[in-house]
Amino acid sequence: MIYIDKPEIDADEWRDIVVQGQTLSADHLAKFDADQDFKINDTLYKRFMRYLLEIFGGKCAYCETRISSNQPGDVEHFRPKGRVVGDDFRPVQTLHPVKGTINHPGYFWLAYDWSNLLPSCIDCNRYRNHGIEDPQGAGKADRFPVKGSHVCAPQDLANEEPFLIDPTKIQPALHLEFHPDGTVSGKTEEGRRTIELFGLNMREGLVEARREAFQNADTFTVAHWNHVVTGFAAKIAEDEHRLNQIRSGRRPYAVMERLAVRVVNARIEAERQRAIQDF
Template sequence: MVPVDRNRVAKPASLTAPNGAGHREHLRAAMYYQSPRNKAYGFAHYKEPDVVTALNKLFHNKCAYCEGKITSTGPIDVEHFRPKGQIEGEVNHPGYWWLATEWTNLLASCIDCNRGRNQTLLGSEDGQRLTQGERLSGKHDHFPVAGPRATCATDDHALEDPLLIDPTCVDPGEHIGWKVVADQPLAVAISQYGQTSIDLFGLNRSKLAEARLEYQLKLDEEFLCLKTTIHKIAKETTDEGVREWMPVLQMHIDRFFSHAKANNEYSAFARHIVDSRYDTVSEMVDALLARVARESPVGAAAR
């Protein structure tokens, strides 16, 4: 997960316009819930085409939680951060129905992060040995909070303390880190919020860890190409030869560090890898530039 600024995408008109489908549906739901109900209202308009388009743009066609790319073969689930129909473990809670068509409660999610499914999950109790087991994961109707919970439309849900991370409200990097255990890149908890999110979203499911490993191998290959380029430049004997190599070096540097940008798949994990290599790249480039400065006519004149 990476921080997401929801304000960079306009609110979908179907949810906000007075005559929009979402707004009209909210009014019908409010009337429906004026009397106690045993069955949740059947919302449908939170996934209007303009909502899906806006969510795909906001999250760069990625799942808000695992950052896997969402494709035509695996369309997004329009995810309610606060579940709209019921809350797991809360028998008498009607769900946050009043937020069912609220833009700030909607995120883009892949099926595996959003729906309850049996998954092979990886872990490590000591940070060294890899463990794995199959169990149910996926957010589904879970929404654990620390302390009081809003139970009706007149309660201020902003006073809640959710134990799950909404990347549009919280910086996930403060709660989730990364560690490679037995060659498997795992999300590791920095806080209780991170641990709950890792567990419920299934951020260490085996297929996801395999995808991150494949991405890491790609980064390792690019890093090797970057180091090789620097070594080749260092062997040049003339300033002209060095200058000819510099655009190639810049291309390798830009490509390697671009993986940490938020629009890329698994960018939080990629940032971890890139940051861990930053000092090495910086030292190698500084040493190269220092050598060029010493051996150039300007450098020689300065001595």
């Protein structure tokens, strides 16, 4: 997981979606207050996916797996739109200013809100079992752990503190530490809850893919420094292209590639210092 700058989109089609979303949100809020039924318009928020994939380099916001026809993805609502459940998958109760204590109806007014939408692979977004001999579940589904109580009105949102990391609002590196073997550990409660809920260490294929990304970037960085030392100009120019791609964060598991570059650079610097002292 890496931080992603998610700007507003400036396109004609975009204005159309925003206006429709605002109209529907106002409709849902009025109906909810009047105890009337309403239905989330799935077709509208799915139109956001094109923009989301463009901004996230075609990757899942949480685990950085490439979303493709082989690895399909969803538009993920950071705050669940239809209901909220706890770790036991039972409905979470909330105190509504007018209705009193109710089962949380979900953050339905954010169903079409750009700030609440992320691209996600299905392993992160849906709850599924992983592991064969010892099946364990992971995936977010309608879970949304917070510090204290969940709010259920737009004006109270600023008072709610999520445990999960939204990589467009929080720097994941403050909460998560990735390791060369592909595993990740939590530096904070937010980090630990995020790892557990999305199964970031539980999904073996994911850990393996992160380890491979680290090893490939490690090998590349060592080769790059050899090109620099030997003055191999053509290769150095090629390397720069890949280094820029790594810096951009648009490649799968960019967090591991950046880690590998830092680790190799530190190793080479330490060797250089030792060589100077020995001399």
